[in-house]
Every structure is written in C-alpha cells, then in structure tokens.
Amino acid sequence: MPLFDYSLLLTGKYHDMLVAGLLLSLQLLAASLVLALPIAMVVALLRLSPLAPLRWLGFAYVETIRNIPLLAHMLFWYFGAPELLPEGIKQWLYAGHIEAYSAIIALSLYTAAFMAEDIRSGIRAIPTVQFEAGRALGFGFLGTMRRVVLPQALRVTVPPLISQTLSLWKNTSIATVIGVAELMYQAGQVESATFRSFESFAFASAAYLTVSLAITGLATWYHHRFPVRTI
Amino acid sequence: MLEIISDYWVYFLIGQYPNGPLGGLVLTLLLASCGLVLALPLGIVLGLARVSPWRWLRWPVTGFVFVVRGLPLLMVIFWAYFFLPSVTGVKTDQFTTMLIALVVFDAAYLAEIVRAGIQGLPRGQMETARALGLDYGRAMRLVVLPQALRSMLPSLVNQFVSTIKETSLGYIIGLAEVSFIATQINTQVFTKPAQIYLILGLTYFILCFGLSRFAYWLERRLARRGMSVANPASAPKVSA
Numbered sequence: 001m002p003l004f005d006y007s008l009l010l011t012g013k014y015h016d017m018l019v020a021g022l023l024l025s026l027q028l029l030a031a032s033l034v035l036a037l038p039i040a041m042v043v044a045l046l047r048l049s050p051l052a053p054l055r056w057l058g059f060a061y062v063e064t065i066r067n068i069p070l071l072a073h074m075l076f077w078y079f080g081a082p083e084l085l086p087e088g089i090k091q092w093l094y095a096g097h098i099e100a101y102s103a104i105i106a107l108s109l110y111t112a113a114f115m116a117e118d119i120r121s122g123i124r125a126i127p128t129v130q131f132e133a134g135r136a137l138g139f140g141f142l143g144t145m146r147r148v149v150l151p152q153a154l155r156v157t158v159p160p161l162i163s164q165t166l167s168l169w170k171n172t173s174i175a176t177v178i179g180v181a182e183l184m185y186q187a188g189q190v191e192s193a194t195f196r197s198f199e200s201f202a203f204a205s206a207a208y209l210t211v212s213l214a215i216t217g218l219a220t221w222y223h224h225r226f227p228v229r230t231i
Numbered sequence: 232m233l234e235i236i237s238d239y240w241v242y243f244l245i246g247q248y249p250n251g252p253l254g255g256l257v258l259t260l261l262l263a264s265c266g267l268v269l270a271l272p273l274g275i276v277l278g279l280a281r282v283s284p285w286r287w288l289r290w291p292v293t294g295f296v297f298v299v300r301g302l303p304l305l306m307v308i309f310w311a312y313f314f315l316p317s318v319t320g321v322k323t324d325q326f327t328t329m330l331i332a333l334v335v336f337d338a339a340y341l342a343e344i345v346r347a348g349i350q351g352l353p354r355g356q357m358e359t360a361r362a363l364g365l366d367y368g369r370a371m372r373l374v375v376l377p378q379a380l381r382s383m384l385p386s387l388v389n390q391f392v393s394t395i396k397e398t399s400l401g402y403i404i405g406l407a408e409v410s411f412i413a414t415q416i417n418t419q420v421f422t423k424p425a426q427i428y429l430i431l432g433l434t435y436f437i438l439c440f441g442l443s444r445f446a447y448w449l450e451r452r453l454a455r456r457g458m459s460v461a462n463p464a465s466a467p468k469v470s471a
Contacts, residue, residue, distance in 0.1 A: 067439035068432045069396035071410055076432060079417065080425035173303035177403055184305055197313045205306055212301030 005196060009203050014190045018200065021186030022207050028103060028172040028182060029211075033165060035108035040115035047120050058116070065113035070174050073110055078102040078178040103175035111168045115161055122157030123149075155226050162219040169211055183207060232426045239416050243430075246407045254407030256434060262326065262401065262408060263394040266333035270394075271387075273334065274341025275380075279371065281346045292342070299339035304400055308332040312404055325406040329398070337394055344386045348379035384453065388446035392439045399435075409434065 008014055046058030065073070078099060082090055093101070126149050134144030176184040187204035191197045236243075246254020253261070280292040299307065311332040315323045323331075352375055360370035399410045407415075413431040417424050 063440055063443075064436060067392070067443065068435045069399040069410070071399040071402055072428065072432050072435055075410065075414065076425070076428035080428040083423075084425050170301075170303035173305045174400070176305065184303070184309075187309070191313075201306070201309055201313065205302060205310075208303060208306060209298060209301045213297075216297075216301070 004202075005199055008190075008194065008196055008199050014194060014200070017186045017190055018183070018203050018207075021181060021183040021204075024100075024181060025169075025172050025183040025207075026211070028100070028107065028175060028180070029165075029169050031104050032107035032111060032168055032172070035104065036111040036115055036168070039108060039112035040119055043112060043116035044119035044123070047116065048123065062113045062116055065110055070106065070110050070171055071177060073106040074103060074174060074178050077106045099175075099178045099180045102178060103172075103180045107168060107171060107175070110171070111164060114167070115164050118160035118164060119157055122153045122160075125156045126152050152229070155228055158222055158226070159219055162215060162222065166212055166215045166219075169215060170208065173208070232423075232430065235416070235420060235423060235426060236430065239420075242416065243409065243412055243434075246412055252407060255412045256409045258326075258406070259395065259398045259408045260438075262329060262333070262398045262406075263391065265330055266337055266398070267387075267391050267394050269330070270334045270337035270341055273338035275345050275376075277338055277342035278345025278349065279376075281342055282349050284367070296339045296342050299336060300343075304332070304336050304397055305403065307336050308400060308404060311335070325401065325404050328404060329401040329406050333394060333397060336397070337390065340393075341387075341390060344383055344390065345379065348383040348386075349375055351382065352378055381453070385446045385450040388442055388449060392442045392446070395439060395442075396435070 009018065043058050043061055046054050047062070049055055049058070081102070082093055082098065085093070130152065131144055131149055134148035135141075139147060172182060173184040175182050176188065179185070181189075183204050187200045190200040194200070242255065244255045245257050246252065248254065248257075277292050277296065280288050281296065283289050308329065311328050315328055315331065356378065357370055357375055360374040361367070365373065398408050401408045402410045402414070405411065410431060413427055417427045420427065
C-alpha cells in the first residue's frame with residue numbers, strides 16, 4: 001500500500017463522493033449567502049431605525065444569534081424546530097432534505113447577524129453632512145442615496161462582508177453534524193470506508209483552502225480596485 | 232421546560248462526574264480556559280514572528296497562519312484526531328485532541344490580534360526605544376509589547392467568547408461538553424427537543440453575552456483612562 005495514494009482521489013467512487021461533497025458545500029455557501037444578505041440588510045436598518053422598539057429588536061436579534069455557537073443553532077433547527085410544526089408540514093419536511101434546509105436556515109440566520117453589524121457600521125461611517133450636501137445640491141432622496149451615500153458606504157462595507165463570506169464558507173463544514181452530505185461529511189465517509197484518512201482529509205483541506213484563498217484574493221482585489229477614500 | 236431543568240441540571244452542568252468523566256458546562260468552560268491560556272503565549276510568539284524583520288521567520292509563520300485561518304476548525308479537529316495517535320503512539324483522549332486543535336486554531340487567530348496590536352502602535356515607540364539604545368528584542372519586550380497587549384485586552388475577552396463557542400465542536404468527536412450532554416438528555420427525554428436545545432442556546436447566550444458586555448465595558452474603561460494606544464502620550468513609563 002503506497003504512502004499516499006493519489007489514484008483514490010483522481011477517479012472512482014470515492015473521488016465522486018468527495019467532489020459531490022464539495023459541490024454541496026458550495027451550494028450551501030451560495031444559498032446561505034443569498035438568504036443572509038437581505039436579512040442582514042433588514043436587521044441593519046432595524047438597528048439604525050429612529051424608533052427605539054425596532055432598534056431593540058435588531059439588537060436582540062444580533063446579540064442572541066452571535067452569542068450562541070452555530071452548532072447549537074444547527075441542533076435546534078434540525079432536532080427542535082420541526083417538532084413545533086403541525087403534523088402535516090412535519091411529514092412533508094421529513095420526506096424531503098430536511099437536514100439541508102435546517103443547515104441553510106441556521107447558516108443564513110447566523111451569518112446575517114454578523115453581516116448586519118458590518119452593513120450598519122458601513123452606513124454609519126458616512127457623515128450625515130454628505131447626505132445633507134447631496135440634498136442641498138438639488139438631488140432627491142433616492143438620487144442622494146444612489147449617487148452620494150451608497151457609493152461611499154459600499155466601499156467600507158464590502159471588505160468586511162467578504163470576510164464574513166469566508167467565515168460562512170468555513171462554517172458550512174458544521175452542517176456535517178446534522179448529517180448534510182457536504183465536503184466534511186463525505187471526507188469522513190471516505191475515511192471510514194477506505195481507512196485512507198490522510199488522502200481524504202488532504203482532499204478536503206485542499207478544497208477548503210482553495211476556496212478560502214480565492215475569497216481572500218477577491219478581498220485583496222477589491223481593496224486595490226476600490227480603495228477606501230478618506231472623507 | 233422547568234421540569235427538564237429540575238431533572239437534569241446536575242447532568243447538564245457536570246456530566247457523569249464523579250461517577251464518570253467530567254462533562255457538561257464545567258467541561259466546556261475548562262476546555263475554553265485551558266485553550267485560551269495555552270494559545271496565548273503561542274499566539275504572541277507567532278504574532279511577533281509575523282512582524283519580525285527576518286524573512287526566514289516571517290514567511291513560514293505567515294504561511295501557517297494563512298493555512299489555519301483558511302481551514303474550518305472542524306478540519307483542524309479531524310487532523311488532530313487522526314494525527315495525534317499516529318505521532319504520539321498512544322490513543323489520545325477527546326479532551327487532549329480537542330485542546331490541541333483549539334490551541335493551534337486560536338493561536339493563529341491570536342497571532343493576528345497581536346500583530347494588529349503591535350502595528351496599531353505609533354512607529355515612534357519602536358524608533359524611540361531603539362534610539363535609547365535598546366536592541367530589537369528588548370525594545371519589543373519592554374516598550375512595544377506591554378502597550379500592544381494592553382490594547383488587546385478587549386479582543387482577548389472576545390476571543391474567549393469565540394473559544395467557548397468553538398468548544399461546541401467537540402461534540403463531533405464525542406467529547407462530553409455541554410452540547411453533547413444536551414443531546415444525551417434529548418435522547419433520554421425524547422419528546423422535547425425544542426425545549427432542550429433552547430435551554431442549551433440560552434446557557435451559551437448568558438455566558439457569552441455577559442462576557443462580551445464585559446469586553447465592551449473594558450474597552451470603554453481603557454479608553455477613558457487614556458491607556459489605549461490612541462493616546463500614546465499617556466503610555467506608561469518604561470525603566471530601561
């Protein structure tokens with residue numbers, strides 16, 4: 001038996017399993033990101049709202065979610081939450097991919113809490129005089145937002161959002177706990193089927209690292225393309 | 232919900248101890264504390280290497296930090312779980328495995344906190360110390376690092392919060408920390424998963440929210456007393 005067997009990773013059943021896992025991980029990333037961004041936007045606006053009860057709601061959301069580990073979120077959405085639903089919906093859920101849905105819910109809610117804080121601080125970083133100056137120049141509310149405030153706010157907001165995406169990518173691995181057949185899960189399956197721990201974990205590590213470095217590269221590119229301007 | 236708490240609170244807090252291994256919330260806290268205490272010196276060493284003027288030291292450590300920060304903690308745990316027994320020759324228990332994974336993982340993150348702390352100081356601090364005749368090592372140890380570490384205090388408390396949250400991943404290698412115990416209770420009670428996991432979430436929340444508020448308070452207190460790096464004029468006197 002060779003020390004490191006590449007053939008296992010290049011072709012055959014185990015190769016297919018690992019690649020399927022990687023694809024599912026990427027799907028989890030995409031689905032959670034698409035759901036998390038609008039939630040984060042709403043929560044950020046809640047936190048900036050002039051009404052105190054809405055601000056409190058936003059604060060409660062962010063703090064509750066951030067101070068509980070993602071694993072506990074996953075366990076709750078997979079084991080706990082479906083039990084609270086009516087029997088019919090429960091049956092329908094259990095017939096489908098309930099573990100994947102639970103993972104996506106947990107991941108999006110968790111990521112949204114962190115992203116909301118980034119969006120909030122991005123908008124807050126723009127002095128209100130910028131808005132006032134835009135209005136004074138004769139732009140309407142939307143025109144001012146689109147031409148003056150948002151271009152500046154986005155420059156500040158996007159880099160932290162990219163680093164949250166990196167965290168989200170690494171967090172998808174926790175879905176393995178509730179049995180989602182993503183990359184980490186498949187690596188474990190291949191390991192127990194073949195006893196080639198080194199090869200399967202090396203594949204998974206290389207895959208995680210490649211995507212992570214790609215995301216980091218994106219952040220660096222953005223930083224060069226749109227450097228933060230001092231106001 | 233109250234019924235579950237009154238039936239299982241001892242199990243939830245300490246697991247099977249003293250009739251078996253220690254577990255539950257106490258194990259979570261023990262693991263997080265040991266992890267952070269052991270990771271801190273390693274993180275400082277790595278952080279110093281990241282800002283060191285010597286390339287042969289800076290580059291490998293930078294590579295290490297990038298690799299560990301690019302991997303999920305779960306991957307690091309899997310590597311530790313698989314590598315430790317084959318390297319040491321003895322089957323390491325879950326606690327040791329988890330502790331080592333946490334120390335490696337946290338040290339890489341702490342290294343970045345230390346680096347940011349050092350680079351956040353005005354360059355003049357290092358230059359003045361060198362001009363006073365201290366060599367690089369002493370200037371770092373006596374002038375730069377004490378200030379950088381003080382400004383890092385709130386980040387350290389936040390890192391402790393992260394570490395508490397990270398210990399939950401011990402669940403996957405069967406470590407009897409609080410999430411694992413909650414799942415055990417769930418299999419015994421069987422009918423009330425939502426309540427049990429709500430209790431688990433609430434427990435983490437109380438702990439972590441309290442600590443992160445403490446970090447916030449600490450940050451404001453350090454800023455008010457003029458001890459943050461933002462105000463180098465009031466930096467403590469150094470006896471060289």
